[in-house]
Amino acid sequence: MxxxxxxxxxxxxxxxxxxxxxxxxxxxxxxxxxxxxxxxxxxxxxxxxGHNSGVVHAGLYYTPGSLKAELCARGRLQIRDFCLEKGLPYREVGKLVVAVDESELGALAEIERRSRENGVPDLERIDDSARLREIEPHVAGVAAVHSPHTAIVDYxxxxxxxxxxxxxxxxxxxxxxxxxxxxxxxxxxxxxxxxxxxxxxxxxxxxxxxxxxxxxxxxxxxxxKILPFRGEYWQLSPEANGLCRGMIYPVPDPRFPFLGVHFTRGVYDDVHLGPSAVPALAREGYSWRRISVKDTVASLAWPGAGPLLREHWYMGVDEISASLIKRRYFDKARRFVPELAMKHLVGKSAAGVRAQAWARDGSLIDxxxxxxxxxxxxxxxxxxxxxxxxxxxxxxxxxxxxx
Ligand SMILES: Cc1cc2nc3c(=O)[nH]c(=O)nc-3n(C[C@H](O)[C@H](O)[C@H](O)COP(=O)(O)OP(=O)(O)OC[C@H]3O[C@@H](n4cnc5c(N)ncnc54)[C@H](O)[C@@H]3O)c2cc1C
Structure with a gap:
């Protein structure tokens, strides 16, 4: 049988x-x-x-021992090998995280500590401006960490x-x-x-x-619950294309799960600036014009809305003003690349909306x-x-x- x-x-x-x-x-x-x-x-x-920065992260920021730290390190190698196997573009353009002044040195040291614990390969701490400019000639700052294996792809x-x-x-x-x-x-x-x-x-x-x-x-x-955060990008004019060789990031605010507006050389050699982190008025709210009353009311009625607003209102105001006023966005980026000019920001490119989990107590789950x-x-x-x-x-x- x-x-x-x-x-x-x-x-x-x-x-x-x-x-x-x-x-x-x-x-x-x-x-x-x-x-x-x-x-x-x-x-x-x-x-x-289909609406992100295209960065293959090397694991710099994540809490050691977290799923993010573990799966990012493994996933980077898997994405790299997959792209190589399939003949898809994969460019290790490297990433510099720059402290613009002394006040950011503590947060930079914490990023360096986490990076080393997470085993970010070939991480370099930089304390002299000559070395900084060797990597990114147009950058200004007092110190940085450089991750040469951070890469860029088309997800x-x-x-x-x-x-x-x-x-x-x-x-x-x-x-x-x-x-x-x-x-x-x-x-x-x-x-x-x-x-x-x-x-x-x-x-x-x-x-x-x-x-x-x-x-x-x-x-x-x-x-x-999901709190949608729109990330807006600005396209840079061809004359600004030489302002970065790879990726240049600021030291992010450690209280917030976003990395700050940065310069990225895309996989097709375009250079863009972004993304910001603006609360979106719809789950798929790719611009201010996309509004869902249902989504917005549900967010405002969420028990975590009050605590989140109390703790991060200043950040919300800052991001919203940078979305509405070009000069505010520009000022954020010019801090670490002073040769950037207003005229280099030629137009907003397609935004992305992040799905950020938000607990009842108002915390953003990391x-x-x-x-x-x-x-x-x-x-x-x-x-x-x-x-x-x-x-x-x-x-x-x-x-x-x-x-
Ligand atoms: C602005 C921005 C920049 C980012 N930059 C980076 C970066 O550089 N590097 C990086 O690693 N990550 C980055 N991320 C994060 C990354 O893009 C996401 O973490 C990742 O794409 C999540 O993939 P996903 O498949 O979970 O979600 P999604 O790509 O959003 O896919 C979810 C899918 O589910 C479908 N769906 C939903 N509901 C239903 C339903 N009821 N029935 C059927 N289908 C449904 C949706 O249509 C959608 O296609 C960025 C994200 C954003 C927004």
Missing amino acids: PRPTARTPRIAVIGGGIVGIALARALATGERGDVTVFEKERRLAVHQT AAVTEALAVDARAAGADIRLGQEVTGLRIAGSTARVSTAHSEDEFDLVVACAGLQSDLVARLAGGDPSP DFAVDRLGPVTLIRNAPSPAATSSMAIADHVIKNYVN
């Missing part, structure tokens, strides 16, 4: 950003089950993955290439299919869209800006966060450096949540 064979697990992934597609690829190529991806847009990588192209592998290994990637229902029934979960209703043994939600909404579909805790509700695994916080870390996040989810 033939021995009964175990049925192949049916696995759904919600979200066709880089995290969802890296996961679908790892599941399909690792033969973990029959994989179906649901993406509400008609293309992959339409949201955070939308990486996601498409990951999807090619996933499809070749049998994954069914369904575009234009928004998940509107996610019901847990015992050990399985039913996923519904306007087109279908299917049963899965395991569902992993990688829904970015909608991760709290998808969690609620499954009956999950409304906390953490580390990556994953929850589990029976057969449903929910990625609840995957902000930067989640693009860098995407392939390592996929491995982490499989190791800890797929069995």
